[in-house]
Amino acid sequence: MALRSDPEKLLRQVMARFVREEVAPVARQVDESGHFPRELFHKLARMHAFGLRYPVKNGGAGGNATLYCIMCEELAQGLMSLAAIAAKQCLMATNFLHRFGDQEMRERYFLPALRGELVGSFCLTEPEAGGDLGRVSTTAVRDGQDWLVSGMKTWITNAPVADFFTVLCQTDADKSIRGLNFFFVPRDTPGVSVSPGFHTLGTRSTEISEVAFSDCRIPGRYMLGQEGKGLGALLAILAEIRAMTAALALGLAKAAYQAGFQYARERSAFGKTINHYQLIQAKIANLATEIWAAELMLYDTTRKIDAGQRPSKESMMVKYYATEVACRAADEATRILGAYGYSMEYPVQRYFRDARFLLYGGGTHEVLQTNIARELGF
């Protein structure tokens, strides 16, 4: 067999350099701007990053869940907002179009989204429905050949800058979750309105808002997937969504750990650098151990996804665990830095704020723990 490079190693190396040279120098400025990082978004698009996990024949790079998560992890080490935006564009924002869109949708929306010319968004959560999808009240009603979409979605990442939405709707309330279906709604459809962006604790340049749909008329073919199969279509990528969230968490945890590690070797107190004190050593040792565990869990899960499995339990476990590690790493890093960890001059405060973003996407940890227990037979 011909000698060839390891794509995982090479991708990680390229993305790490991208983060070091392109992201890190502007991360603070982008975060403080509170605006969608369009320049970095276009740089990623020019690298063909958004098609990473799609087949070559469909305009992608031919990657898989493992490679996708490696990219997300590396980006998250630089700037969580950018990582979250890229992660969404690669998966949730374009996946239903890729699987169920017709030729016109592919040419007009999917391929331009991979090129970064259009931004996609994914509308699942509602004011009264998060993890409990049975309570989704946004409706899609048949009207001749068309559908009329009405309802309110909230906490929609990228909505203020989105050009199109993939929207989870109820088509038959009597069927509860079996009446759920996804619909494609272009931003310029009459009846779509997007609220101003929310003010959030972290991921400030990921613009998040509400989206209201008022009798939005879309053609019948804009139903993405077979009627009544919406939940199944979501479950097909849910493990990957959770693994991706874990990858973002792992990247943030590594960045926070590195910040604490480096500072501890530079900062002196009582005549020696603080890495010589056992309480600091314990923090570093615990974080390194937990990060290693999270990494093993994550890539074990992605390899199962790549093998065609649906590792539901493992994906919930790693999303839950890696995010808790990220929160702990950010917390400990701010403690190792002492008062400097409280200063806006150092990035650890951003890690601390951004880590909270990961607690909710892919399921709150309270819901996930319940679901994990259920999968264990409780």
Place this chain on the structure above:
Amino acid sequence: MAREAGSFLGVAVLVKQVPDSAEIKMDPQTGTLLREGVPAVMNPDDRLGLETALLLKDGLDASVTALSMGPPQALDVLSEALAMGADRGVLLSDRNFAGADTWATSYTLGRALERLGQQESLDLVVCGRQASDGDTAQIGPQVAEHLGWPQVTYVERLAVEECELRAWRRLPGLVQEVLCPLPAVVTVLASPVAPRWPLLDRLLMACRSEAPLEVWDAADIAAPAASTGLKGSLTRVVRTFSPKSGRVTSWLEGSAGEQAQALINELRNHKLI
């Protein structure tokens, strides 16, 4: 053979895998580089050389071959070169090549370039000015000598016009514009634009078995063992270390005038004025 105006341009770019200087650390006790666990990357100057070649390819009927010498893992820089837009990658890898100084390295590269020239037209060889782990800046000029081609060094911009090359050389305090017949060797210290990022689809393609990557050994380039590697080297690196430096503080005493005179004397003693 002289190139005909407007015809296909064959370009080879020399790329070296070096330790990532952003990650490298020094052992404070021994003063040596700690290479353990340091990722290996494409030499930064070679990345500029590759970008310069790819810019030519963007505007001309040209093909770019990336050529590297090193152990099997050096294939990674060629995969990255393909991802940036190179058409082909060739790795020179053979136990006999190990331990080469710049003379033996440039000889080996020269043999490979001659073979490339026999396979397809080769009009231009682009090298980075120097490698970040050696800083000799000798490979480009020595390759030119081995090939018997003219060379232009310290280039920051390049254009191919008819049958010759127009190059802008950055020298201390000035830029020199020169014309040079093809074929030629250039060494590059800057590129007009920042080197392009690898395309991820091409990156993954470069890792597949059908990627246009080849590994050549000593037999492929008919390089005798006596002329390559340690045996073919004219120099030996005995030791690499950081020079030790320290600071000594002298207190100047007396009146302001006496202090000024003492300072002048110190500066004179150290031949600083």
